[in-house]
Amino acid sequence: MNKQKIHSRILFSFLVLVSFALRIYRLNQGLWYDEILTLEKFLRLPWNEIIISLPLPNNHILYSLLARLCIVVFGEKEWSVRLPSFMIGGFTPAIAYLVLRKRFSEFSAFFSGLFLALNFWMVWFSQDARGYSGMVLFTLLSQIFFLKWMEQRKARTAMYYLVCSVFACWFHLYSVFVILAQAAFGFFKWLWRRRAQSALIFLLPMLSLFFASLLYVPGALDLFSYIGKEGRDLGGRWLDLNFLQEVFKLCAGSHLLWTALVCFSLAVLGFSRIYKDASEIFWIYLLSVVLLIVFTATLRVFIYARFLAFLIPVFALALALGIEGFSHALFSANIRLKRLAIGFLLIAVSLSLLISLNRYYRLGKQGLKDAAMYIQANYPLARVISLGLARNEFLHYYPRAQPVYGQVQLDPSDISGKLVVASHPWSWAPWNQDMLERFCKKEMVWESAGYDENVVYLYNCLKSGVDFGAK
Structure with missing residues (x-):
């Protein structure tokens, strides 16, 4: 050779x-x-x-x-x-x-x-x-x-x-x-x-x-x-x-x-x-x-x-x-x-x-698994909403979540006392995004090495009736 x-x-x-x-x-x-x-x-x-x-x-x-x-x-x-x-x-x-x-x-x-x-x-x-x-x-x-x-x-x-x-x-x-x-x-x-x-x-x-x-x-x-x-x-x-x-x-x-x-x-x-x-x-x-x-x-x-x-x-x-x-x-x-x-x-x-x-x-790619593990470790009994395009995919890691289509307008009563896991903000109705920012605390954000839309957000809405956007 x-x-x-x-x-x-x-x-x-x-x-x-x-x-x-x-x-x-x-x-x-x-x-x-x-x-x-x-x-x-x-x-x-x-x-x-x-x-x-x-x-x-x-x-x-x-x-x-x-x-x-x-x-x-x-x-x-x-x-x-x-x-x-x-x-x-x-x-x-x-x-x-x-x-x-x-x-x-x-x-x-x-x-x-x-x-x-x-x-x-x-x-x-x-x-x-x-x-x-x-x-x-x-x-x-x-x-x-x-x-x-x-x-x-x-x-x-x-x-x-x-x-x-x-x-x-x-x-x-x-x-x-x-x-x-x-x-x-x-x-x-x-x-x-x-x-x-x-x-x-x-x-x-x-x-x-x-x-x-x-x-x-x-x-x-x-x-x-x-x-x-x-x-x-x-x-x-x-x-x-x-x-x-x-x-x-x-x-x-x-x-x-x-x-x-x-x-x-x-x-x-x-x-x-x-x-x-x-x-x-x-x-x-x-x-x-x-x-x-x-x-x-x-x-x-x-x-x-x-x-x-x-x-x-x-x-x-x-x-x-x-x-x-x-x-x-x-x-x-x-x-x-x-x-x-x-x-x-x-x-x-x-x-x-x-x-x-x-x-x-x-x-990593997308924090759906990380979000599920975080909720299981810190809020094992909490009710969870999965919002947006990945609403059904989040169920792969957290089957107890309630999937909600992003364009369905939610009322404050729908999210009160719950956690909301959401991704792909372009798939949310503007009303939903505004409501989450006002009535819930953005507790965790799992960023993605890929596209920005892959970022996963965890909104804590457990404190019902609190308007975080109120002055």
């Missing part, structure tokens, strides 16, 4: 160890809203019903099947329902290093993998009972095998591409936008050079979409019904400046906007390198984003930054390339200063990622 192979294996093993070490810590933390919804609506269903049940897009079918298997083998626990994501996410940084080093430098490939290992959203997805970790890994592999097939046209490569593309779509429906972008790119390339290109360049992605769609056919009518009704009514995130900021923070792996913007500025240089050395990657990812946004804007369905999670690997690559390119542009004539600049930037980016990762470990 030559030194290069030994070196690559050492780097691969290092990324595997670091990645799994960061993801096993707090793997058993409390489930958050989407995980509880997935568990109770899908993972407890019989095998055949998991495949055909699509009343809402939370059923990431392939993930649900794998998680159901883990529940059968290990029992229903927080860590067991997350085990497929943990395994996939743990290997993703090292696999990214292996596939990227064949097209880019060893330096950029390794640090792309390291940034993926340290990105707190990647850790979140690796500890999430949902299909995002599968989406990230298999869309990346789909891209790599698609480009490799365009260059070599080998049947084996085409088979690898089909498998990865279908798996990506089965893990998360929005992976379809990446495959559609590949088909669109192939079609335009075929039109541009019809004599030199085979129609297979766009027919192969279309074939993968056909196979992927077979798993969604049984539940397609329910899904279309949801998109047309509840999907539009749900008060989620829309296309605005706040959404753009969250996409930056998602890709950069930082909860701080200014850090994300600095990383984005460096990544812009890296994207120029990607455009120069592998323009196909640049255009396919750009088309993926455009198609997803057009779909969202046209149908007016809700959108979250995490729907664009497939961008994280290419952003990590662009960031590594950008650090290398920025340092070279400043100190091209002085190798020592260039190396110092690269080292400084790598340390700075890594520290910023570790700061956000530490915050994730400290705050």
